[in-house]
Amino acid sequence: MVRASRLRAPVLALLLPILAGADESVPVAIQAELLTKVAAYDRNLPKRAGDRVITLILTKAHSTESERTAAAMQNALAAKTTVAGLPHLVERAELSDPASLAGICKAKHVAILYLTPGFEDAEVAAIAAALDGVDVLTVSAVARYLSKGLVLGLDVVSGRPKLHFSIGRSRRQGIAMSATVLALMEVHE
Amino acid sequence: MIRPRLLPLAMLLLAGAAAASEPASPAVSEAASPAASDEGSDVESLLAEPVVSTASMAAESASTAPATSTSISADDLRRYGIRSLDEALNFLSMGVVVENTFSSSEIGARGVLLNRDYGNHVLLLIDGHAINEPWDGTAYFERGAAVPFELIDHIEVVLGPGSVLYGSNAMLGVVNVVTKRAKDYLGEHLVLESELFTSIRGAAGLGREFTLLGRPATLLAQVEYYDSRGPAFTYGPQNYGLDSVTGQPKQFGPDLPANGIWGGTSSRNLYAQVPAGFARFTLGDFELTARAALFKRSNPFSWTSFDDPRSYEQDRWLSLDARYHFSLTKRSQMTLRAYGDFYSYEERDAITAAEDCLEGQTSGCIYRLLGRSRWGGLEVHTVTDWLQDGRLVTVLGGDARLRWAGSDGAYHDDLSFTNGKQNTSLRRTERALALYAEVTGRPADWLGINAGARLDADQGFGSRISPRLATTLTPWAGTALKGIYSEAFRAPTAFELSYSDPLGELAAPDLKPERVRSVEVSIEQRFGTHRLLLGLFKSWWYDMVQLVSLDAGELAAAQVAGQLDAGASAATQYRNRASIANDGLNLAFDGTQLAGRLRYGLTATLARAEQDAGDGSGASELPAAARVSGNARLSYDPGGGLPVIGLAARWVGRRKVADTDFTPRPDASANTELRVTLSGPVPFVPGLTYRASADWATAAHGPYAIGPLRAPSPPDYVAQELIPIRRFVASVGLQYDLQ
Numbered sequence: 034m035v036r037a038s039r040l041r042a043p044v045l046a047l048l049l050p051i052l053a054g055a056d057e058s059v060p061v062a063i064q065a066e067l068l069t070k071v072a073a074y075d076r077n078l079p080k081r082a083g084d085r086v087i088t089l090i091l092t093k094a095h096s097t098e099s100e101r102t103a104a105a106m107q108n109a110l111a112a113k114t115t116v117a118g119l120p121h122l123v124e125r126a127e128l129s130d131p132a133s134l135a136g137i138c139k140a141k142h143v144a145i146l147y148l149t150p151g152f153e154d155a156e157v158a159a160i161a162a163a164l165d166g167v168d169v170l171t172v173s174a175v176a177r178y179l180s181k182g183l184v185l186g187l188d189v190v191s192g193r194p195k196l197h198f199s200i201g202r203s204r205r206q207g208i209a210m211s212a213t214v215l216a217l218m219e220v221h222e
Numbered sequence: 223m224i225r226p227r228l229l230p231l232a233m234l235l236l237a238g239a240a241a242a243s244e245p246a247s248p249a250v251s252e253a254a255s256p257a258a259s260d261e262g263s264d265v266e267s268l269l270a271e272p273v274v275s276t277a278s279m280a281a282e283s284a285s286t287a288p289a290t291s292t293s294i295s296a297d298d299l300r301r302y303g304i305r306s307l308d309e310a311l312n313f314l315s316m317g318v319v320v321e322n323t324f325s326s327s328e329i330g331a332r333g334v335l336l337n338r339d340y341g342n343h344v345l346l347l348i349d350g351h352a353i354n355e356p357w358d359g360t361a362y363f364e365r366g367a368a369v370p371f372e373l374i375d376h377i378e379v380v381l382g383p384g385s386v387l388y389g390s391n392a393m394l395g396v397v398n399v400v401t402k403r404a405k406d407y408l409g410e411h412l413v414l415e416s417e418l419f420t421s422i423r424g425a426a427g428l429g430r431e432f433t434l435l436g437r438p439a440t441l442l443a444q445v446e447y448y449d450s451r452g453p454a455f456t457y458g459p460q461n462y463g464l465d466s467v468t469g470q471p472k473q474f475g476p477d478l479p480a481n482g483i484w485g486g487t488s489s490r491n492l493y494a495q496v497p498a499g500f501a502r503f504t505l506g507d508f509e510l511t512a513r514a515a516l517f518k519r520s521n522p523f524s525w526t527s528f529d530d531p532r533s534y535e536q537d538r539w540l541s542l543d544a545r546y547h548f549s550l551t552k553r554s555q556m557t558l559r560a561y562g563d564f565y566s567y568e569e570r571d572a573i574t575a576a577e578d579c580l581e582g583q584t585s586g587c588i589y590r591l592l593g594r595s596r597w598g599g600l601e602v603h604t605v606t607d608w609l610q611d612g613r614l615v616t617v618l619g620g621d622a623r624l625r626w627a628g629s630d631g632a633y634h635d636d637l638s639f640t641n642g643k644q645n646t647s648l649r650r651t652e653r654a655l656a657l658y659a660e661v662t663g664r665p666a667d668w669l670g671i672n673a674g675a676r677l678d679a680d681q682g683f684g685s686r687i688s689p690r691l692a693t694t695l696t697p698w699a700g701t702a703l704k705g706i707y708s709e710a711f712r713a714p715t716a717f718e719l720s721y722s723d724p725l726g727e728l729a730a731p732d733l734k735p736e737r738v739r740s741v742e743v744s745i746e747q748r749f750g751t752h753r754l755l756l757g758l759f760k761s762w763w764y765d766m767v768q769l770v771s772l773d774a775g776e777l778a779a780a781q782v783a784g785q786l787d788a789g790a791s792a793a794t795q796y797r798n799r800a801s802i803a804n805d806g807l808n809l810a811f812d813g814t815q816l817a818g819r820l821r822y823g824l825t826a827t828l829a830r831a832e833q834d835a836g837d838g839s840g841a842s843e844l845p846a847a848a849r850v851s852g853n854a855r856l857s858y859d860p861g862g863g864l865p866v867i868g869l870a871a872r873w874v875g876r877r878k879v880a881d882t883d884f885t886p887r888p889d890a891s892a893n894t895e896l897r898v899t900l901s902g903p904v905p906f907v908p909g910l911t912y913r914a915s916a917d918w919a920t921a922a923h924g925p926y927a928i929g930p931l932r933a934p935s936p937p938d939y940v941a942q943e944l945i946p947i948r949r950f951v952a953s954v955g956l957q958y959d960l961q
Contacts, residue, residue, distance in 0.1 A: 074265070
């Protein structure tokens with residue numbers, strides 16, 4: 034025990050500068066399954082997506098955690114060739130600034146925006162603010178991001194996947210989720 | 223006993239069920255328009271699938287994990303009125319049975335239950351932190367687990383050998399109690415709960431999220447105190463007769479007449495006290511966890527006394543665990559972990575009779591055994607997803623540990639502990655190093671392979687390699703076929719290796735680890751929100767440690783060597799002697815309807831376990847180990863603030879009685895326990911919730927002999943007296959959440 038006590042302080046001091054703040058989350062393969070299935074219950078998806086569903090995976094520069102999750106998610110989503118009967122394309126982008134991100138979402142008709150871990154809370158809030166009023170389903174598996182203004186959160190509670198849904202934000206971003214699927218989610222205002 | 227040749231038939235039946243009920247394949251489902259799809263059932267099915275991490279130290283779907291496991295959710299703990307770990311395992315897990323002895327419970331799995339092992343054949347983890355300690359491998363699976371119950375997020379129960387990643391003790395399986403994250407327990411919480419007229423538990427906890435040093439931080443903490451007293455039971459009378467030292471009728475307590483009788487109404491010696499505290503602080507990916515607990519309980523069925531509250535057992539723990547998780551590369555995650563634990567045990571037996579004390583202690587004595595252990599170490603653990611798509615994942619880890627264990631046993635003349643006569647003392651300091659590696663490959667969508675091994679190099683017993691090979695086939699949607707080969711061991715404890723008593727026990731420094739090998743196959747079929755599982759298993763246990771009586775030659779040699787007093791007339795020693803053959807099947811079915819409002823489930827285990835004690839007597843049924851066990855549950859949440867009703871049942875078949883010398887060994891009758899629970903919000907009081915349960919057991923007695931008479935002597939003692947079962951228990955609880 035003495036050994037552990039002696040070690041803890043220097044280990045903590047060494048590691049603090051690189052603390053990244055990622056949460057435990059749903060395995061990526063299950064995230065991809067859930068995301069594509071849930072998105073299909075958005076009645077506005079066909080109108081928003083047009084002739085194909087584009088999922089944009091947003092990464093943070095210089096974040097290994099973000100890069101690692103993005104690569105795994107891209108591979109998992111790539112196997113989902115259709116969403117709601119529409120062809121499914123998966124793209125990746127690194128966040129430059131929230132305003133240009135909103136522009137990209139509008140210009141490319143991005144239907145789903147997936148935020149990887151690694152962002153600061155303030156960055157997520159800025160992204161959410163920029164996307165307020167933009168028709169896009171914003172989603173992340175980092176539970177605390179939901180409270181910063183995302184529409185859909187993928188979480189694990191009690192050893193099972195759990196969906197969080199922000200109903201107020203969804204209205205402002207043109208998401209009309211089926212009532213049946215809403216009943217399976219924890220709905221927040 | 224169901225033999226493996228039934229497997230093809232079972233698979234055929236399941237395949238038929240699957241074909242009849244399976245929704246369209248994922249490809250077809252995705253191509254369909256949302257309006258045409260089966261509204262929400264595909265999402266509900268995904269949400270019903272447990273995510274587990276114990277089997278391979280990485281989060282994954284339970285159906286593809288390389289083990290047979292159960293995940294018990296916090297919601298189910300509440301719905302079914304579960305108040306302790308043993309209740310959770312008995313009512314909600316598959317294949318595990320915990321027998322209540324009113325002192326420390328006995329845990330078994332899939333037909334194997336090893337009595338008086340203090341839980342050391344099952345590895346207990348709290349958030350992955352091993353609780354089994356090195357002095358005697360002790361872990362408790364009832365109130366003594368001392369985990370504040372409201373903090374439990376879920377409990378993962380992995381059946382079968384699990385040393386491949388966890389090392390010693392994981393012979394019957396691994397129970398991992400996973401606590402909540404602070405975000406799921408935000409605010410302040412007060413809990414008051416009582417089993418009416420016998421126990422009370424109060425708890426206060428909190429969960430916080432905040433920012434510290436510019437990073438997200440959380441704090442989760444709870445303290446609680448549990449106290450139970452009673453109920454009173456009437457025992458005996460058992461007419462023991464004369465004290466062999468004084469020649470007078472034996473006396474079983476200072477307040478009892480010296481008439482040789484054990485029994486009467488016991489009102490003072492059935493109690494337990496469990497104060498416990500748990501706290502976890504996280505800062506970014508750094509986490510620090512502390513747990514402190516005490517478990518004191520009476521020893522109501524002592525051979526030597528009756529209704530004497532001075533006889534008890536007590537355990538104390540202090541555990542610290544610091545971890546840092548981070549992404550090492552774009553493909554690898556790493557966890558660094560430092561941990562340290564303190565543990566102490568005390569057994570105190572108040573003895574009135576001279577024959578149970580040392581020479582010269584004619585007016586009684588106090589026997590006191592103290593056990594202590596401390597251990598600490600560093601663990602490094604990496605998970606690498608080489609192709610970044612889950613098709614080739616490796617887990618590599620190493621754990622370096624330093625541990626110390628010691629104990630002292632002495633007979634004291636009285637409670638003041640004067641004139642203590644030490645009869646045993648041990649001290650051991652040892653180093654241990656473990657390296658483990660695991661590869662999970664998915665070469666095709668329908669095939670998963672998991673292979674791993676762990677090397678434990680230990681000053682206590684040498685080295686041991688524990689392999690596991692598992693394959694998972696998913697031939698069609700919703701089906702998982704598993705085949706698993708695994709091995710595990712239990713290191714001999716410091717107590718077994720070094721405990722000696724010149725009056726009657728030799729140390730056993732050459733003791734080897736106990737070993738188990740297991741093969742199992744299972745088929746799991748999911749159809750919508752329903753799951754059906756059938757598993758077959760067979761295991762072989764070797765070098766099981768037993769306390770063996772020395773023969774005359776061995777006794778004389780030990781006396782010549784000075785290991786035993788010249789006056790010792792008998793002695794024992796721990797030896798690797800017994801073996802066990804075990805096989806059987808597990809069956810499970812569970813499901814939900816109405817968006818999770820209606821839930822139900824059923825498990826059944828049929829098993830056979832026969833032990834060869836290695837003394838030439840041949841194979842015999844393991845005492846107290848049920849061949850048939852299972853549970854069933856049904857709950858409905860009507861919503862709208864109305865009470866959630868939960869019905870749960872568990873059953874065990876007849877078991878051979880343990881701790882008796884009656885021949886043939888008598889049976890304890892089968893037992894079914896039924897529980898009904900109502901829970902929900904208290905009207906008009908925001909934040910206040912209630913839970914009320916009533917239990918009823920069909921059997922009056924359990925499978926353990928009690929009292930000093932364990933054989934048909936005197937001749938009028940014709941039936942072994944057995945431990946009583948509380949047949950009716952009612953409990954109520956309130957929880958106030960301020961958020």
